[in-house]
Amino acid sequence: xxxxxxxxxxxxxxxxxxxxxxxxxxxxxxxxxxxxxxxxxxxxxxxxxxxxxxxxxxxxxxxxxxxxxxxxxxxxxxxxxxxxxxxxxxxxxxxxxxxxxxxxxxxxxxxxxxxxxxxxxxxxxxxxxxxxxxxxxxxxxxxxxxxxxxxxxxxxxxxxxxxxxxxxxxxxxxxxxxxxxxxxxxxxxxxxxxxxxxxxxxxxxxxxxxxxxxxxxxxxxxxxxxxxxxxxxxxxxxxxxxxxxxxxxxxxxxxxxxxxxxxxxxxxxxxxxxxxxxxxxxxxxxxxxxxxxxxxxxxxxxxxxxxxxxxxxxxxxxxxxxxxxxxxxxxxxxxxxxxxxxxxxxxxxxxxxxxxxxxxxxxxxxxxxxxxxxxxxxxxxxxxxxxxxxxxxxxxxxxxxxxxxxxxxxxxxxxxxxxxxxxxxxxxxxxxxxxxxxxxxxxxxxxxxxxxxxxxxxxxxxxxxxxxxxxxxxxx
Amino acid sequence: xxxxxxxxxxxxxxxxxxxxxxxxxxxxxxxxxxxxxxxxxxxxxxxxxxxxxxxxxxxxxxxxxxxxxxxxxxxxxxxxxxxxxxxxxxxxxxxxxxxxxxxxxxxxxxxxxxxxxxxxxxxxxxxxxxxxxxxxxxxxxxxxxxxxxxxxxxxxxxxxxxxxxxxxxxxxxxxxxxxxxxxxxxxxxxxxxxxxxxxxx
Ligand code: SF4
Numbered sequence: 001x002x003x004x005x006x007x008x009x010x011x012x013x014x015x016x017x018x019x020x021x022x023x024x025x026x027x028x029x030x031x032x033x034x035x036x037x038x039x040x041x042x043x044x045x046x047x048x049x050x051x052x053x054x055x056x057x058x059x060x061x062x063x064x065x066x067x068x069x070x071x072x073x074x075x076x077x078x079x080x081x082x083x084x085x086x087x088x089x090x091x092x093x094x095x096x097x098x099x100x101x102x103x104x105x106x107x108x109x110x111x112x113x114x115x116x117x118x119x120x121x122x123x124x125x126x127x128x129x130x131x132x133x134x135x136x137x138x139x140x141x142x143x144x145x146x147x148x149x150x151x152x153x154x155x156x157x158x159x160x161x162x163x164x165x166x167x168x169x170x171x172x173x174x175x176x177x178x179x180x181x182x183x184x185x186x187x188x189x190x191x192x193x194x195x196x197x198x199x200x201x202x203x204x205x206x207x208x209x210x211x212x213x214x215x216x217x218x219x220x221x222x223x224x225x226x227x228x229x230x231x232x233x234x235x236x237x238x239x240x241x242x243x244x245x246x247x248x249x250x251x252x253x254x255x256x257x258x259x260x261x262x263x264x265x266x267x268x269x270x271x272x273x274x275x276x277x278x279x280x281x282x283x284x285x286x287x288x289x290x291x292x293x294x295x296x297x298x299x300x301x302x303x304x305x306x307x308x309x310x311x312x313x314x315x316x317x318x319x320x321x322x323x324x325x326x327x328x329x330x331x332x333x334x335x336x337x338x339x340x341x342x343x344x345x346x347x348x349x350x351x352x353x354x355x356x357x358x359x360x361x362x363x364x365x366x367x368x369x370x371x372x373x374x375x376x377x378x379x380x381x382x383x384x385x386x387x388x389x390x391x392x393x394x395x396x397x398x399x400x401x402x403x404x405x406x407x408x409x410x411x412x413x414x415x416x417x418x419x420x421x422x423x424x425x426x427x428x429x430x431x432x433x434x435x436x437x438x439x440x441x442x443x444x445x446x447x448x449x450x451x452x453x454x455x456x457x458x459x460x461x462x463x464x465x466x467x468x469x470x471x472x473x474x475x476x
Numbered sequence: 477x478x479x480x481x482x483x484x485x486x487x488x489x490x491x492x493x494x495x496x497x498x499x500x501x502x503x504x505x506x507x508x509x510x511x512x513x514x515x516x517x518x519x520x521x522x523x524x525x526x527x528x529x530x531x532x533x534x535x536x537x538x539x540x541x542x543x544x545x546x547x548x549x550x551x552x553x554x555x556x557x558x559x560x561x562x563x564x565x566x567x568x569x570x571x572x573x574x575x576x577x578x579x580x581x582x583x584x585x586x587x588x589x590x591x592x593x594x595x596x597x598x599x600x601x602x603x604x605x606x607x608x609x610x611x612x613x614x615x616x617x618x619x620x621x622x623x624x625x626x627x628x629x630x631x632x633x634x635x636x637x638x639x640x641x642x643x644x645x646x647x648x649x650x651x652x653x654x655x656x657x658x659x660x661x662x663x664x665x666x667x668x669x670x671x672x673x674x675x676x677x
Contacts, residue, residue: 015663016656016659024656024659026660026664028671028672029672038509038510039510039511042509042510042511046511047650049650054674054675055674056673056674078507081507082509085509096674096675116672117672119671122671147554147583147649150650151650151653154654155650155654155657155660157660159649159653248672248673248674249672250672254669255670257668257669257670258668261668261670
């Protein structure tokens with residue numbers, strides 16, 4: 001019987017297989033950041049171990065880094081300690097680090113791909129759940145806990161329990177105003193936040209194949225919000241073109257050998273998935289969340305749902321609680337929800353295409369009075385590219401704040417937070433209670449919807465702008 | 477990880493049930509960046525009371541915690557295990573542990589022993605009457621013994637063979653994997669040259 005993409009990558013990394021035991025998998029790339037690595041390094045020290053493959057390991061600082069005044073000392077002592085600890089650990093163990101202020105610094109999941117370190121057919125791990133992002137290249141990439149971080153540092157392997165496979169096919173052509181973010185929000189709304197539990201999802205179908213690499217990363221990034229172990233997309237010409245000539249992409253004969261291998265990484269015709277879901281691209285529309293988990297979303301044209309309309313009692317209760325926390329009443333058209341803050345950034349939508357798409361909407365327009373808009377590039381490279389293209393000027397002229405790279409308001413571990421009761425339209429991936437600051441209310445949106453919302457002061461899509469002539473989005 | 481064969485030490489009787497991990501180590505301790513130094517956070521809220529059993533002079537240096545049922549419920553934080561170990565505990569006895577806590581404890585070399593509640597009651601009575609009393613947790617013979625004569629406690633306990641073997645040998649996950657270092661090296665020898673490296677050279 002044929003094998004799926006995920007099974008092929010798995011098989012290629014089995015170091016040891018023994019009946020009744022988890023497979024021991026080899027890890028090709030280990031990404032580190034300051035929050036989940038300190039105890040792992042501490043564990044190594046305690047047992048007198050070293051990092052087995054510093055040449056397959058790389059660290060950056062992202063969660064705690066400030067996005068303004070980055071040349072000043074970090075005020076919060078906890079944040080400062082975590083960053084200083086990472087610096088010491090990397091120096092002691094010989095791990096490559098891109099600290100705050102470095103040109104390659106940024107959100108770990110933006111940095112790996114842009115350096116060309118994330119490639120098809122690899123196993124990629126990081127002590128961070130959104131490691132699923134790297135699956136966009138046809139890599140098997142998953143988040144791990146701190147004990148596992150230590151395990152990978154010491155052995156470059158992980159014992160892994162087997163997974164099940166799920167195919168999510170988006171067939172047909174996407175409507176012009178629908179983006180990758182809308183696709184993944186619609187998928188999570190359909191299968192639920194637990195729908196992917198135990199599965200590695202493979203996204204496929206024409207609508208997925210037509211997406212740019214960055215849009216594919218947006219989709220795979222949020223696989224974890226559906227509960228999946230990982231998300232993947234088969235590598236193709238789009239993938240190869242993105243990788244060609246990146247700093248760590250193979251060169252010369254290695255490139256040819258790599259591409260030849262990468263081309264084998266497609267699910268076989270006769271492979272069988274454990275579960276299949278099919279969506280019609282034509283039925284998709286700009287999508288936003290109204291609740292407190294990423295599965296509580298609806299098309300922008302809809303209204304806040306009535307909890308009573310949910311048949312499942314736990315879904316009903318969850319909706320009731322969500323509406324109370326979000327300060328929303330059933331029946332309110334989503335377009336009438338006013339926001340105080342708009343956040344464009346994160347490992348979901350903080351790449352250059354995302355900034356281009358937001359800027360295309362903002363060009364020549366102004367952020368509404370009383371609305372604060374933060375644009376936080378996913379990495380320093382993204383920021384430099386944006387400046388090169390004059391996007392920073394577009395944002396600043398529109399009245400948005402142009403910030404330094406990092407996770408920022410995606411989780412508010414640095415000073416960028418919502419105040420209690422404040423409401424945001426955010427291009428990040430989690431709308432959990434308090435995620436962007438205690439008492440803050442988050443609506444997950446695409447960069448285009450974020451920008452249109454900033455202009456109008458309420459949830460909106462570019463089509464709602466009176467002078468609607470906005471360039472067709474790039475990358476989608 | 478340190479091997480565990482048999483351990484004899486004085487005990488702390490903790491007559492409380494449903495002690496969750498937040499009580500074992502409160503959330504604000506999670507910001508620390510090391511695995512040690514958690515001893516002062518152990519049962520932090522209760523430690524404010526000078527009469528709390530852990531604060532009693534006669535309990536200093538004790539290494540066996542005799543806890544109530546449903547010990548270690550709540551969040552999955554491994555810090556709870558580290559806090560108990562940092563404080564000096566080698567074994568915890570209870571009639572029921574939360575699953576994740578138990579898994580974490582065995583992974584880290586803290587032996588969690590399940591005994592029937594009447595036996596735990598007996599141990600409480602014995603160790604409350606005599607703070608000097610030695611409790612022996614013998615993983616080789618799989619039994620807990622304490623006291624003399626009529627009130628002697630001698631109770632067998634169960635532990636799955638794999639977990640027991642790992643504790644007896646002092647094998648954490650990493651040591652177990654490193655037993656297959658040859659396999660890892662062999663795999664590395666066959667990795668394609670085109671796979672990326674983060675370091676030059
Ligand atoms: S941007 Fe947000 S989701 Fe991504 S790594 Fe940072 S905190 Fe996590």
